Amino acid sequence: MAAQNIKHALFCAVITLIISYPILGFNLEAQGINVTIVGANATTIMGVFLAALVVFVFQLFRDSIMGKLGNLSSLSSGTHKEPMAENKRVKIESWVLTGIVVLALFWPFFMSRGAVDLATLVLIYIMLALGLNVVVGLAGLLDLGYVAFYAVGAYTFALLSQYLGVSFWFALPIGALLAATFGLVLGFPVLRLRGDYLAIVTLGFGEIIRILLNNWTSLTGGPNGIGGIPDPTLFGMEFGRRVKGEGNTSFHETFNIAYSGEHKVIFLYLIALVLAVITALVIRRFMRMPVGRAWEALREDEIAARSLGLSRTAVKLSAFTIGAFFAGFAGTVFASKQGFISPESFVFLESAIILAIVVLGGMGSQIGVVLAAIAVTILPELAREFSEYRMLIFGAAMVLMMVWRPQGLMPMRRIHIELKKQE
């Protein structure tokens, strides 16, 4: 046992050296027109060896360390207990959600502009994750191209406003419906696919949309993106210093208050909040309806679901369509918030982040998704001072999280059954 551990630990340490030494141990320096390789300074090399040592020690005592972590997870709220009764759980969840929403309504009036802006982004991610949760968490269809529908929503609004002068409120349902249509269309070819194959095809679809937006320069402006996307209005009142749209009035003049840039930010935040709440409520409703149970049944066992007369086509397409619809919602809000969009906002990393939120939150659970969206959006911001190590820290946090609570922050009541390990 111990000998095996030492061998394994040694192996891991060597791998660490092999990987990190060439990356960190050499620097490329430009001298005139030539690039030369210079060995890194002593501290860096010391650091590399130290890292290898840390890996060695960790692997050596891996079993006891992981054992402790495992115990931690059983301490932290009854992982192994039967989940509480369904209606009690739903009640508690409803109360908690209501509390959060009330808090969120008043909160921005006391916060800085930057914080409210970030919170709006969190809300957008919540919408996205709630939508993807339908596809991945409930229906069990691994969709890696979800960002495509987000892009469809955003570009629908951007293009409609640029070419037809359509306002936010008109574009919102159009963007969502168009995204839903895309979801439906993508759904057809992937109906027969499952698991890895489905993931790859949806990944491809996401990339196709992005590349299309990037290269259709005449329509979308290509990599330059589309700017000047209007802000939402409140019953024809604009939030800018000067009124841009015909027939609109301005918010601060109507109410006879001093102009403040914060009004707009808070207004956008409130819109995002309302839309996120609507998203959560609608999806909750779906989960209770037969279609929601059909999603779960199909995820649990496709053959059994079909043997009961469920149509695979209808069930899968409904999940894809509804998920895409809310991505379109979020996309429209995003376009309005940014005022400028380009294909760069819709890269695969976005899909990955949204998926991470769903997995972190615990597949299928709404509160979990909300918490995870907050964590995943805020964490990189907090870690900003670590600059280039930001993503590294983010990644490490994810790994730790998965070790600590593989079932997510707040799993839906259905958790895996674990047999007690024999001592």
Place this chain on the structure above:
Amino acid sequence: MLVLEDVHTHYGKIEALHGVSVEVKKGEIVSLIGANGAGKTTLLMTVCGNPQASSGRVILEGRDITREPTAQIMRSGIAIVPEGRRIFSGLTVEENLHMGGFFNTKGEIRKSQEHVYELFPRLKERENQRAGTMSGGEQQMLAIGRALMSKPNMIILDEPSLGLAPLVIKQIFEIIGHLREEGITVFLVEQNAHQALNLADRGYVLETGKIRLQDTGKNLLANPDVQNAYLGG
């Protein structure tokens, strides 16, 4: 009630059923026995339209369902207890049953649920337990209960005794006998030939995709070939 006429079924290029003809009459228990890989499951799945027969006809209550989609067939008064049970292990017992009555009204579901609990009091005790945590026998009861939720005229069972203890198997077969008394036609597929033929009005023996023998259950049990091949001599 159910008729298969010269049915051929393929998996890709490989033919798994080479022209099978079977008939199940209303109110009967018909058993189909055969060794592993004979094509029993394939035959049942062909009835369900997954995969579809490449030639021949499948007729359910006078209606040709050979080319109908699975979802439509399974809503026509026929229910299957699939091989390996295939309950929804993450859902509770009650939720599993409700899935079985997916296309029925709430009132109908409540009534069938009570009926299933009468047949299987054990399921009532476990109502709120997640199905995956139950024993194999209980899961098999749940699979049968779930199939009954749609109030089928005919029920198809694919090796319901697979992997169960003798005592549980006996219980399951008693229930199957009881179903006939309720007027449900039963098409039973088994490797457990002795009990299946004992219970059956008529039986078929399937060998490598072909029907070898067909007779009453009693006669098949007495048939020396069947005894040698399926009843351990």
